[in-house]
Amino acid sequence: MPTEHATIGQNLRKVDGVRLVTGSPAFTDDIHLPGMLYGKILPSPHAHARIRRIDTRKAKALAGVHAVLTYKDVPRVAHTTAGQAWPEPSPYDTYLLDSKVRFVGDRVAAVAAESRVIAEEALRLIEVDYEVLPAVLDMEQAMAAGAPVIHDESDARNIYDASHNIAGYILREIGDVEEGFREAHYLFEREFRTQRQQHCSLEPHISICWLDGDGRLVVRSSTQVPFHCRRQVAQILQLPVSRVHVIKPRIGGGFGGKQEMLLEDICGALALATRKPVKIEFTREEEFYMARSRHPQILWMKMGVKRDGTIVASDLKVLATTGAYGSHATTVQGNTGSKVLPLYRAPHMRFECHVVYTNEPVAGAFRGYGCPQGFFAQETLMDEIAHQLGIDPIELRRKNAIRLGDLDRLSAQLGEGREGLPRVVRSCGLPECLERGAAAIGWQLKRKRRLDLHDHVKRGMGMACSMQGSGIAGIDWASAFLKMNEDGSFCLQVGASDVGAGADTVLSQIAAETLGVTLDKIVITSGDTDITPFDVGAYASSTTIISGGAVKKAAEKVRTQVLTLASRMLDAPVECLSCADNRIAAPGKSISMTDLALHALYQEKVQIMDGASHFNTDSPPPFCATFAEVEVDTQSGRVRVLHLATAVDLGVAINPMQAEGQVEGAVTQGLGFALTEELLLDRDGRPVNPNFLDYKIFTTTDMPKLTTILVETEEPLGPYGAKSVSEVPINGVAPAIANAIFHAVGVRLRKLPIRPEDVLRALCEQQEAIVGQTGSLRRVVNPPTPRVTL
Amino acid sequence: MKTMELHLTVNGQPTTWTIAPGDLLLDVLRREGYFGVKRGCEKGECGACTVLVNGKPVNSCLLFAAHVEGEKLLTIEGVGHGDTLDPLQEAFLDHGSVQCGFCSGGMILSAKSLLDRRLNPSEAEVRDALAGHYCRCTGYRKPVEAVLDVARRRKPEIIPEEAA
Numbered sequence A: 001m002p003t004e005h006a007t008i009g010q011n012l013r014k015v016d017g018v019r020l021v022t023g024s025p026a027f028t029d030d031i032h033l034p035g036m037l038y039g040k041i042l043p044s045p046h047a048h049a050r051i052r053r054i055d056t057r058k059a060k061a062l063a064g065v066h067a068v069l070t071y072k073d074v075p076r077v078a079h080t081t082a083g084q085a086w087p088e089p090s091p092y093d094t095y096l097l098d099s100k101v102r103f104v105g106d107r108v109a110a111v112a113a114e115s116r117v118i119a120e121e122a123l124r125l126i127e128v129d130y131e132v133l134p135a136v137l138d139m140e141q142a143m144a145a146g147a148p149v150i151h152d153e154s155d156a157r158n159i160y161d162a163s164h165n166i167a168g169y170i171l172r173e174i175g176d177v178e179e180g181f182r183e184a185h186y187l188f189e190r191e192f193r194t195q196r197q198q199h200c201s202l203e204p205h206i207s208i209c210w211l212d213g214d215g216r217l218v219v220r221s222s223t224q225v226p227f228h229c230r231r232q233v234a235q236i237l238q239l240p241v242s243r244v245h246v247i248k249p250r251i252g253g254g255f256g257g258k259q260e261m262l263l264e265d266i267c268g269a270l271a272l273a274t275r276k277p278v279k280i281e282f283t284r285e286e287e288f289y290m291a292r293s294r295h296p297q298i299l300w301m302k303m304g305v306k307r308d309g310t311i312v313a314s315d316l317k318v319l320a321t322t323g324a325y326g327s328h329a330t331t332v333q334g335n336t337g338s339k340v341l342p343l344y345r346a347p348h349m350r351f352e353c354h355v356v357y358t359n360e361p362v363a364g365a366f367r368g369y370g371c372p373q374g375f376f377a378q379e380t381l382m383d384e385i386a387h388q389l390g391i392d393p394i395e396l397r398r399k400n401a402i403r404l405g406d407l408d409r410l411s412a413q414l415g416e417g418r419e420g421l422p423r424v425v426r427s428c429g430l431p432e433c434l435e436r437g438a439a440a441i442g443w444q445l446k447r448k449r450r451l452d453l454h455d456h457v458k459r460g461m462g463m464a465c466s467m468q469g470s471g472i473a474g475i476d477w478a479s480a481f482l483k484m485n486e487d488g489s490f491c492l493q494v495g496a497s498d499v500g501a502g503a504d505t506v507l508s509q510i511a512a513e514t515l516g517v518t519l520d521k522i523v524i525t526s527g528d529t530d531i532t533p534f535d536v537g538a539y540a541s542s543t544t545i546i547s548g549g550a551v552k553k554a555a556e557k558v559r560t561q562v563l564t565l566a567s568r569m570l571d572a573p574v575e576c577l578s579c580a581d582n583r584i585a586a587p588g589k590s591i592s593m594t595d596l597a598l599h600a601l602y603q604e605k606v607q608i609m610d611g612a613s614h615f616n617t618d619s620p621p622p623f624c625a626t627f628a629e630v631e632v633d634t635q636s637g638r639v640r641v642l643h644l645a646t647a648v649d650l651g652v653a654i655n656p657m658q659a660e661g662q663v664e665g666a667v668t669q670g671l672g673f674a675l676t677e678e679l680l681l682d683r684d685g686r687p688v689n690p691n692f693l694d695y696k697i698f699t700t701t702d703m704p705k706l707t708t709i710l711v712e713t714e715e716p717l718g719p720y721g722a723k724s725v726s727e728v729p730i731n732g733v734a735p736a737i738a739n740a741i742f743h744a745v746g747v748r749l750r751k752l753p754i755r756p757e758d759v760l761r762a763l764c765e766q767q768e769a770i771v772g773q774t775g776s777l778r779r780v781v782n783p784p785t786p787r788v789t790l
Numbered sequence B: 001m002k003t004m005e006l007h008l009t010v011n012g013q014p015t016t017w018t019i020a021p022g023d024l025l026l027d028v029l030r031r032e033g034y035f036g037v038k039r040g041c042e043k044g045e046c047g048a049c050t051v052l053v054n055g056k057p058v059n060s061c062l063l064f065a066a067h068v069e070g071e072k073l074l075t076i077e078g079v080g081h082g083d084t085l086d087p088l089q090e091a092f093l094d095h096g097s098v099q100c101g102f103c104s105g106g107m108i109l110s111a112k113s114l115l116d117r118r119l120n121p122s123e124a125e126v127r128d129a130l131a132g133h134y135c136r137c138t139g140y141r142k143p144v145e146a147v148l149d150v151a152r153r154r155k156p157e158i159i160p161e162e163a164a
Helices: A017-021 A057-061 A116-125 A177-183 A226-237 A264-274 A284-290 A329-338 A371-389 A393-400 A430-441 A443-448 A503-515 A543-570 A593-604 A656-675 A733-745 A756-774 B025-031 B087-094 B104-117 B123-129 B141-153
Strands: A037-043 A049-055 A065-069 A107-113 A127-132 A166-174 A186-193 A206-211 A217-221 A244-247 A278-281 A297-305 A311-323 A348-357 A457-467 A477-484 A490-494 A522-526 A578-580 A583-586 A589-592 A609-615 A623-633 A639-651 A705-712 B004-010 B013-019 B050-053 B056-059 B072-074
Touching (some): A017 B104, A037 A116, A057 A065, A107 A116, A107 A264, A166 A329, A177 A348, A206 A264, A226 A244, A226 A264, A297 A371, A311 A329, A311 A371, A329 A348, A329 A371, A371 A393, A371 A457, A371 A733, A393 A457, A430 A443, A430 A457, A430 A623, A430 A639, A430 A705, A443 A457, A490 A543, A503 A543, A543 A578, A543 A583, A543 A589, A543 A593, A583 A593, A639 A733, A656 A733, B050 B104, B087 B141, B123 B141
Parallel strands (some): A217 A244, A311 A348, A490 A522, A639 A705, B004 B072
Antiparallel strands (some): A037 A107, A049 A127, A065 A107, A166 A348, A206 A217, A297 A311, A578 A583, A583 A589, A623 A639, B050 B072
């Protein structure tokens, strides 16, 4: 797309880049505070237990210990840790500290001491007498009659059915699905399973809290949601919001894990108790099971299609576990329906979902927010349909995919934990994504003729489509403020939270473009609840479109002030003026922004400044086509991804280089989701692999070749035509790989992650089926090339 | 508590620190204000705490500070030259290789160690050199490209070791 912009669409360096590559202090932990104490949480060793007796006297007596808190010492306020707009759609089922623990890792007590060693010693000195309760460690057992009730407390609120461990339930239907199935020529129905994936932000959760000179609680924290966090901390600690100040420094990755008020409340409580600065940071091990993870799901998907591949009806049933607390329970699972099913224009759609409690680590927001699970089911099933009907998988998508001008009626029914708003597709680059992605990976050639290296190493190619949103329609909103300085630069204050994805840069680019100044003239401050105006925070792929929309509006207002003054100074009508390259020009004459700023401040005695708020009543979907080429070793079951090509319709790319980085980071997490990552629990609910050696994420040497294609469209609702990019590319990776495995060796893998043993088992079962059909009883251990139609 | 004196060179500056015998190098460095050294796992798995000891990358979370007595340490803070960035730092910025930046310092140090040893590393060698660095943001393509770009662009005479 040709660009007439000076700053938009340019591969500019990150505005915080120099600070980051030089190791300058930037992150939450990069400060020293005199007298700072080290906070530590005592995690529950049991999946489900009541605290009969807890004795902290020995811990308190230890030299260097300043505070020990149990449920007896803190206010009991039911809340959710989900960092969502008020009133949060997640159940209020969590307490600062409680007399009952509901998963291994749940908070039992907290200490603040002069060193980490002393804090750890103090935890060992806390004597707890637990009444161990039967636990629910299998989501399929959670709703069973007689299952232990996890939330039996009377003061929890907004739980769908606590007595049956159901945190949330959703049922929505468009048209009449059963009628649709009767109209269909073929029905396809399959079960899929997805696992507990952890965010693995390189910076674990950390908060540092202290009381400032006025006794206000300062919370310096690694958070995606400073404003929600302020509101929640105030609610839990029973302080006025005005007495809490949240500061978000640079963040070492969030991916949804930090869309959560996770440590700020307990850290704040310790700071209030000790009147000293207190730091709590999770160790990597704690991060794995005491922070959040992706909701594991079992999905049953049924689709009815006509002979020509037209989808008539699709029906998705989901059982998901939110773990011990319902953080993001209904909203993540709602997305599994509302962002997945409408990708195809079936006249009949139904989505039904139970989100249950189990005594397992708590799930929460995670990049994709329910979509990676849903698209794994839908796109794998689509591949099966294509195969059975003899239609090219790309053609099947083209035929059925939502297109420009379409109205997505499901999202009207299914919003953020309540009714939503109808979604209209105002920009759609999916056809181009399919075309360019297919070309990049060599689809036409390689789908027909596989280039197998050895007899036992087979190659295959698969693909998947997906979409997402750009902000939560009607709920997400943001504001921005701009003021002009003497040198013609502008201070930009935004509540938006750059968590490493580059929001500060992209928002600065939008301001610079609108004001006609170079990027170095924008000085951005973000995510400080005392200094910057409100923003819901960094989630739901909302920052570029919503916060960016606020910045553009604020900049337009300031631009008007600049032009009005320039009109007087240049003696030219406003309509004839233009801003570019730090100057305001009229035909034949111009002045610099600096001269204008000096004139405004010292002659006119006026501060050029303005702010604006912004929200959308729609959530424009970005689209994505993912193509994977894999190699399957039929002797070991090992799957190696050779090439992953991702084409994303993101609207206009404000900073293409950074947008590519978002795509590549997303697909890399998608590779782990597809093949290696799973937080495992033992039969007592204890984490088995809470470290990077046993929980495998991809490194440089594991990576396939990555091809990233930005397909630009013009989104009318986005600033300069932008939509979103950070989430959508994660969705298609697992199904594209599963489909490529099928293409390579003819077996369907419907459970994630796809481990070598799963592939091998599937190959053996397939071989046994073949052998069974031919009447032989010979068990084939090392299967030859399978060629079988399932 | 028992303490000892540790003498070493940090980023070219002779330095003496008072440490406890059991102090880990990561903790001492951060205590002394070298915040570019990151705490990511404390188990030698993620590489965020990487520093160069005599030019070789090590995980400072696995090393007792006392082990580096008399050694030359380079942290990310010492990679640039005053206000001038190292070519690797420039390339990381220009290639979009930095997202959250938590792992960038360690990656740049390991890359620097490689480029100081190898004149013209292959992509496989670069990937191998960075394999100990977990990055959850970038997908590694852009960091690897940045390192290869620096290798391609630099003049041969600045790497005497390789020639020998």
